[in-house]
Amino acid sequence: MALNESVLEEFGLAPRWVRRGMAAAQEAAGTLSVEQGGAPGTSAAGLPPERLQNGEPAGRALPQPAVDDSDARTALSSFTPEPQRASSLPAVASRAPHVAEPPAMSEPSSFGAPPDDGFAWFDDLPLHPPGEAHAAVPALPAIHTLDWDALSERVANCERCRLCEKRTQAVFGVGNRNADWMLIGEAPGENEDRVGEPFVGQAGKLLDNMLRSLALARGANVYIANVIKCRPPGNRNPEPDEVARCEPYLQRQVELVKPKLIVALGRFAAQSLLKTDASISSLRGRVHQYEGVPVIVTYHPAYLLRSLPDKAKAWADLCLARDTWREAGSEAGREGGAASGAAPR
Numbered sequence: 001m002a003l004n005e006s007v008l009e010e011f012g013l014a015p016r017w018v019r020r021g022m023a024a025a026q027e028a029a030g031t032l033s034v035e036q037g038g039a040p041g042t043s044a045a046g047l048p049p050e051r052l053q054n055g056e057p058a059g060r061a062l063p064q065p066a067v068d069d070s071d072a073r074t075a076l077s078s079f080t081p082e083p084q085r086a087s088s089l090p091a092v093a094s095r096a097p098h099v100a101e102p103p104a105m106s107e108p109s110s111f112g113a114p115p116d117d118g119f120a121w122f123d124d125l126p127l128h129p130p131g132e133a134h135a136a137v138p139a140l141p142a143i144h145t146l147d148w149d150a151l152s153e154r155v156a157n158c159e160r161c162r163l164c165e166k167r168t169q170a171v172f173g174v175g176n177r178n179a180d181w182m183l184i185g186e187a188p189g190e191n192e193d194r195v196g197e198p199f200v201g202q203a204g205k206l207l208d209n210m211l212r213s214l215a216l217a218r219g220a221n222v223y224i225a226n227v228i229k230c231r232p233p234g235n236r237n238p239e240p241d242e243v244a245r246c247e248p249y250l251q252r253q254v255e256l257v258k259p260k261l262i263v264a265l266g267r268f269a270a271q272s273l274l275k276t277d278a279s280i281s282s283l284r285g286r287v288h289q290y291e292g293v294p295v296i297v298t299y300h301p302a303y304l305l306r307s308l309p310d311k312a313k314a315w316a317d318l319c320l321a322r323d324t325w326r327e328a329g330s331e332a333g334r335e336g337g338a339a340s341g342a343a344p345r
Contacts (some may be wrong), residue, residue, distance in 0.1 A: 057345050071181030143248040151252055160245040163230035168193045173225035175218055183261035186268040187228035187238055198224050203301040214322055223257050227272045243272055244262050254291055261325040282318060287324055296321040
């Protein structure tokens with residue numbers, strides 16, 4: 001490798017581009033010579049006058065005098081850095097139409113390589129790590145801190161379990177939010193899912209008649225809710241994970257209502273509240289506790305529509321609930337009278 005080529009390789013300039021520059025400069029020099037009529041002492045055909053007089057044909061190619069390659073040297077000098085500019089360049093033929101390219105070098109060219117300080121490559125990267133975007137989203141308040149409006153909105157937009165995928169609407173609850181009686185069922189059915197209220201249809205009408213027999217009414221002095229707020233597909237029993245995800249809503253409802261008595265309607269509601277797998281027949285007729293509130297277990301109104309003989313048992317359960325409520329009210333009155341210094345009645 002010649003000295004000038006080694007210098008150019010050191011500075012990342014490929015020999016092929018240098019040779020192309022040399023060829024272009026040489027062709028430009030040759031063209032300029034032809035346009036000016038050739039060197040002094042030659043004819044327009046490029047032959048000396050004395051050779052034309054001897055009868056030599058003008059079309060015969062004869063060797064041409066060397067062309068001054070100072071222009072080519074000047075063009076090539078721009079590719080060479082000043083401190084290490086080559087002192088001389090090889091002589092080349094002035095009229096060579098094409099200069100053969102050297103064989104491909106094994107070393108890769110540096111023209112396609114990115115700059116070492118290519119910070120622009122990082123312009124499309126996010127300004128913050130992915131984890132910071134999730135951390136910036138504020139967490140929802142805990143369910144046990146919500147008031148009635150916030151709790152109702154949370155239930156309406158709940159996606160804590162897969163039941164939200166096929167519901168028409170979540171069924172929050174209905175009734176007096178300061179009632180002494182709280183009735184808790186299993187889950188919404190088809191009618192409840194459509195209307196958005198618990199215990200509608202024929203089962204709801206039967207429940208209203210049962211309450212009326214105790215001087216109670218849905219919109220007056222009772223509050224009605226369900227363990228599950230969304231309808232299970234095909235009215236199937238809710239799965240344990242669905243109960244676990246929905247139970248905090250019911251717990252908060254009980255905390256807000258502060259009832260003096262809870263009536264569990266049906267086996268599923270009773271087992272969910274009391275954390276047991278006992279049968280409903282074994283749970284009936286006794287007073288249980290949920291979060292410090294007395295619980296009475298009875299049959300679900302939909303079951304009573306299919307089993308008329310058990311209506312008498314359900315009436316007995318409601319009588320027990322009434323007596324328990326009265327006793328709870330009497331104890332509350334006695335505690336209040338003792339605290340105020342009045343004698344108990």
